[in-house]
Amino acid sequence: MIREQRKRKKRRRVGLLIFFTFVLMIAAAVFVVLNVYTVETVVVEGNELYSDEQIKSLVLNDEYSWNSLYVDLKYRIRDIGDVPFVDTMEISLDDPHTVRIVVYEKGILGSFYIDTIGQNAYFDKDGFVVETTEDVIEDVPKITGISCNEVVLYEKLPLEDEDLLSKLLALTQMLNKYSLLPQEIHYDENLRPTLTYNEILVEVGSDDYLSQKVVRLSTILPQLAGMSGTLHLENWTPDTTDIIFDRAS
Secondary structure (H helix, E strand, C coil): CHHHHHHHHHHHHHHHHHHHHHHHHHHHHHHHHCCCHEECEEEEEEECCCHHHHHHHHHCCCCCEEEEHHHHHHHHHHHCCCCCCEEEEEEEECCCCCCEEEEEECEEEEEEEEECEEEEEEEEEEEEEEEEEECCCCCEEEEECCCCCCCCCCCCCCCCCCHHHHHHHHHHHHHHHHCCCEEEECCCCCCEEEEEEEEEEEEECCCHHHHHHHHHHHHHHHHHHHCCEEEEEECCCCCCCCCCEECCC
């Protein structure tokens, strides 16, 4: 009888010891989470259309976002949600105090103003409409001279001439490759594009020798800074290499 009582007391002491050890471990874990995992630095990468501060406010958007572990776990089980012009974001921890946000923006190459909805339709390198909004995004060329009255989000631009869409995409892709996207690309009645760079107009002509024309443009345009006039590339060929700049009086 006495032996059984001693065994029960011993088991009770062992049980209490395990319980208090568990409580201490939980308390230590809570202390670490609350006092070590604090957001002190936020590194933002890949953003062009949004500022660092805008991205931070989109990610650290509730009362618990001061805790870096909470932020990390939160975006492991859910995504950032629908953000205009952003495909996705990746959120991770560099260390307990540093949150890293990598932004993958939608590759926007141009926009059409759609009269029927009173909004701008932004398209990507494949001609798909990635966003419709009243906002005007800087450094994205507006396309004029081509009619585009209706669009469907995430579908291709419904231009009547499929060949014209191919030419438009080839032009914008080539200009983007050399960081030469203009403020405007205007097509005349013969569907020949003119590029607008502030006070400089660039007559591109047909899409013959397009890549060579853009390479020459990348060399010449910086030399025309502060000037106004028209640069003529429409007649350039490998055999006719003269390029004329008509300076405005």
